[in-house]
Amino acid sequence: MTTNDLSQLRDKIDEVNLQILELLNKRGEIVQEIGHVKEKQGIVRFDPVRERQSLDLIIENHDGPFELSTVQHIFKEIFKASLELQKDNHKKALLVSRKAQPENTIVDVNGETFGDGSQRFIMGPCAVESYDQVKEVAVAMKEQGLTLLRGGAFKPRTSPYDFQGLGIEGLQILRRVADEVGMSVVSEILTPQDVETALDYVDVIQIGARNMQNFELLKTVGSVKKPVLLKRGLAATIEEFINAAEYIISRGNDQIILCERGIRTYEKATRNTLDISAVPILKKETHLPVTVDVTHSTGRKDLLFPAAKAALAIGADAVMAEVHPDPAVALSDSAQQMDIAEFNSFIEDLKTFKDKLA
Numbered sequence: 001m002t003t004n005d006l007s008q009l010r011d012k013i014d015e016v017n018l019q020i021l022e023l024l025n026k027r028g029e030i031v032q033e034i035g036h037v038k039e040k041q042g043i044v045r046f047d048p049v050r051e052r053q054s055l056d057l058i059i060e061n062h063d064g065p066f067e068l069s070t071v072q073h074i075f076k077e078i079f080k081a082s083l084e085l086q087k088d089n090h091k092k093a094l095l096v097s098r099k100a101q102p103e104n105t106i107v108d109v110n111g112e113t114f115g116d117g118s119q120r121f122i123m124g125p126c127a128v129e130s131y132d133q134v135k136e137v138a139v140a141m142k143e144q145g146l147t148l149l150r151g152g153a154f155k156p157r158t159s160p161y162d163f164q165g166l167g168i169e170g171l172q173i174l175r176r177v178a179d180e181v182g183m184s185v186v187s188e189i190l191t192p193q194d195v196e197t198a199l200d201y202v203d204v205i206q207i208g209a210r211n212m213q214n215f216e217l218l219k220t221v222g223s224v225k226k227p228v229l230l231k232r233g234l235a236a237t238i239e240e241f242i243n244a245a246e247y248i249i250s251r252g253n254d255q256i257i258l259c260e261r262g263i264r265t266y267e268k269a270t271r272n273t274l275d276i277s278a279v280p281i282l283k284k285e286t287h288l289p290v291t292v293d294v295t296h297s298t299g300r301k302d303l304l305f306p307a308a309k310a311a312l313a314i315g316a317d318a319v320m321a322e323v324h325p326d327p328a329v330a331l332s333d334s335a336q337q338m339d340i341a342e343f344n345s346f347i348e349d350l351k352t353f354k355d356k357l358a
């Protein structure tokens with residue numbers, strides 16, 4: 001065989017490749033149409049009986065040089081890719097997706113915007129314990145120019161014997177301090193019944209990690225006019241997280257801030273594993289702002305600053321962290337909250353870092 005023969009044969013292969021490509025794409029388009037029909041009719045996408053019939057037809061007609069098992073394998077891969085295509089279509093149609101809305105959603109919390117390129121800080125104690133405790137943190141924050149005050153009034157604790165929060169009294173304390181100092185309140189609500197009451201006290205309703213798939217709660221906060229900070233579930237995939245946000249937006253509320261707070265993995269060096277790549281993925285796949293909770297993801301004070309730098313560098317819209325006047329006596333998360341002095345150097349160092357990034 002001459003070099004010329006080889007190149008002619010390769011030209012033929014190229015031609016066949018292009019034909020296969022054209023046929024594959026043609027097939028893909030039909031599959032997409034089938035996907036739309038199934039969606040309308042509420043039929044599940046995967047249909048093994050249909051795949052069996054198709055394979056039988058292929059087996060009957062096969063007489064080429066490839067082993068039958070090889071041909072079956074190739075077609076099974078095509079069926080699999082076709083199912084993915086039907087799924088992708090479905091995913092891209094979500095209201096939170098970039099496909100549905102290419103431009104960023106800007107969430108406005110009393111003038112503090114998320115999603116327009118600014119990078120914010122949401123800070124405050126893990127749990128509201130007293131007026132004095134919250135006030136001390138709020139004043140320190142205000143001195144640093146920060147106005148987004150977080151604090152837990154309803155605490156979903158792992159053990160039922162741990163401090164469960166002050167409830168409505170906690171919300172009242174947060175509101176009073178925020179009004180005195182000139183701040184906005186971010187606080188977690190645990191049940192649909194409390195959402196209505198919370199509207200009087202909070203500026204942002206937080207849905208905690210443990211409630212990310214509390215669908216009734218998501219629907220309720222989707223029906224009110226109040227920004228929602230939605231935390232990623234303890235072991236939730238990004239897809240599940242995005243679908244949780246879809247529950248909220250599908251009820252009419254698009255003022256949603258997503259929060260990566262670490263996920264459960266086998267790693268024990270940190271409380272959770274901060275999935276930092278979730279930030280650009282979420283920003284690419286959705287039009288919603290994304291914040292990173294460095295306290296709950298790391299659970300370690302020594303990692304708060306490096307994790308916060310990573311969050312800002314990777315494009316997070318905000319960093320969330322916990323501050324307590326005297327963490328040693330805090331009723332929750334005592335090991336991971338910063339005291340006021342630590343908070344001050346944390347913020348000052350981060351501001352310097354932010355300036356360098358700009």
Ligand SMILES: C=C(O[C@@H]1C=C(C(=O)O)C=C[C@H]1O)C(=O)O
Pocket residue numbers: 031034045046047048050051054078079080082083
């Ligand atoms: C295209 C369909 O959806 C899926 C994909 C198939 C394929 O690629 O041939 C077959 C069955 C389903 O699992 C269909 O139901 O016909």
